[in-house]
Amino acid sequence: MPTDCISFQNSGYFTDLIIDYLNQKSNLQSLYNRFPILENFESQIQEKQANFNDSHRKILVTVLKQQYETVAVSKLTKQNIELLSNSDSFTVTTGHQLNLFTGPLYFLYKIISTINLTKELKTKYPNSNFVPIYWMATEDHDFEEINYFTFKGKKFRWNKESTGPVGRLSTEGLDQVFDVFAKEIGSSTNANAIKKLFRESYLNHSTLADATRFLANALFGEWGLVILDGDQQDLKKMFIPYVKEELLYQKSNTAVLETISKLKDYPIQVNPRPINLFYINDTLRERIVFENGVYKINNTPIQFSESEILFELENNPENFSPNVILRPLYQEVILPNLCYIGGGGEIGYWLELKKLFEASKVTFPILLLRNSALVVTEKQxxxxxxxxxxxxxxxxxxxxxxxxxxxxxxxxxxxxxxxxxxxxxxxxxxxxxxxxxxxxxxxxxxxxxxxxxxxxxxxxxxxxxxxxxxxxxxxxxxxxxxxxxxxxxxxxxxxxNFSEFYLENGESLIEKLLSELKPLEKEFNIITL
Structure with a gap:
């Protein structure tokens, strides 16, 4: 087997922005808080502990317990949820869309990077506790990006209409996807395990959020993963002051545009809007725009005066959804988070946000590029x-x-x-x-x-x-x-999709990935199965 290593920088698969970030180029250093090396977490812990509102912990734990009420919770996950009540407990977070049956393989790599980093942090800083969080992107509405997965070159697509937040979407119609997929993968022991996982996740749950929580928990609950759905009223209440600030003063647009001016040598990942919020219900997710002194919900007749929209915010905060610019801020307000783990595109847009965090007086997390891997068979x-x-x-x-x-x-x-x-x-x-x-x-x-x-x-x-x-x-x-x-x-x-490799390797697949992926090493892992 070849023995050479492939660094992220030399792989040919990352943008100049990410390569320069990994190389800690001086022109980017003002755009992040601390570089992801183990020693830098000590200062990050101290800063987050000093700046985090500990009253949020009780609400967070209560919400998590509610969201896990119908899920079989592992001993370690239950322990991790309880630990979040303590001021010496912190999170490491990754987020991902609700891709059908996990979507591409890197869904697994993001979560495994998160779990493994919490283990490394506990070894280095034994007096603190570290909880791996998977933040489900339940408020996204880009259904076309998530309604399929690929198995052995064949796409399995869920044909359905979606206009609101995908997490609230009914799982109706997924039985048809299951029938086609079940015929494709055969009837071996591992194939039957895959079919059981799909069936229990999607056919036994009524919403895509519930189905995805069950699936992620089935795959990673044993290792203490905590799964969070931010589309929840009590969590949104904690974010009301920041939403109010956005509606009245629209400072995020100014802060991010100022940062973008420093990134002129790179393609920009996301651009801010004057108001970086959506208004949502079960079948609606539309931008909030401010025109002629009135707050309007784009593409609808709904509109509010200033007093009316502030009343709506206080009484129904769950109807306000942060877009890609404000979602990271929402996450860091409600979580005692130290580090965000994401792909190149995600790190790219997080690098636009530090000035916004500073203006909001919220600690900016360490940004870590997730693990990447090439899985090969011995024959290959x-x-x-x-x-x-x-x-x-x-x-x-x-x-x-x-x-x-x-x-x-x-x-x-x-x-x-x-x-x-x-x-x-x-x-x-x-x-x-x-x-x-x-x-x-x-x-x-x-x-x-x-x-x-x-x-x-x-x-x-x-x-x-x-x-x-x-x-x-x-x-x-x-x-x-x-x-x-x-x-x-x-x-x-x-x-x-992971199922292609699970079909041949069964439960040992995830165990192998957990043992091989090292979150702080900046190179592709070549994993032989």
Missing amino acids: AKKADKLSLSWQDLFSKQVDLLNEKTKQISVFPLDFSMQKELLKNQFSYLENIANQTDKSFIGAVKAQEVKQIKGLENLEKRLLKAQKRKYTETLERITDLQNELFPNRSLQERQN
Whole structure:
């Protein structure tokens, strides 16, 4: 099996912003609080402990107990919920959409990164307690992003209409998805376990939020994961002062735009709106806009005066939903949180928010890029060895990989760099002569140089193409292996569902991932099953 390591920076799958963040470039250091190394958590603990409103803890624990009333709670999860009452207990949080049957593999990696970091923190800081939180994105409305999952290259889609927060969506119709999926995966012991998990999650629960909570708890409850749904009245009450501030003064827009001006060298992940709030009910999630002294609910006839909307906020805070700009602030107000773990896109938009947190007097969490992994079978690892492929080779763009491998296995060199250099030296000599005799010849000399260099490059391409034909069989094996590991020329973790690997490995899959993924190491994990 290849033994080389792939750093996030050299993988080819992260943006310049994330690479510069990982490299702690000075131009970004004002945009985050502390870099994610174990030693920095001591100061983060002290700051959060000093700034967090401990009266929120009792409400948080009460809400969590209510949300777990119909769920079989593991001993460790129950203990973790109780621990949140204590002022020396803190959370590490990840968030994710309510993807059907977890969606892509990285759903697992985010949660496992979170669980494993709490273990490392407890070892380093034994006098404090650390609770892993999965924040369910129940208030999202982008149903098209979550209504399917992929199994062995085939999409299983839930055909349904959704206009409101997805967490409140009825699970009606998922029996049809189950029937199709059940036929696809067979009837082995592991297949039956997968079918049982799908059935109990989605066919025995009435809303997508309840189904997702059951599913995540079934997969990770044993390791103490605590699952939180922020779409809850008592939690929203704690956020009322910040919503009121947003409605009346709209400071988040100004703060984030000021930060965005410092990110002008990078693509911007999200842009703020004048008011970064939605108004929601079971079938509605629309922006709140302020026009001509009136608060209007976009695309509806609903509108409020200032006094009316503040009355609505005080009496029905659950109807106000933070968008992507304010959701992180909501999370950090209600949780004693130290660290947020997310993907590259999430870290990108969190880096826009520190000034907003400062203006709101809320501690900004440490930002940690989640673990990424490539899961391979022993057979695939042996193939890579036999084909003399390193992991870095397999992470390369396919055209570059095939060109490089053709050059390596060819019995004669296919690189004419030496010949080009000789030509350049000869033409440099001719140019020198022309310069001393008749300068009008210099243009002709340069034109001839360009022509002959281009001729060599064309010969190089033709020779490479001919050698590719000669080694077609070997190159096809390389292509097939890379396509298996990088479906659709993308990261496996963004395409495949966990069930594909559970089918072969059963319960040992998650145990293996938990043992292999190290949250503070900034490199791809190659995990052999």
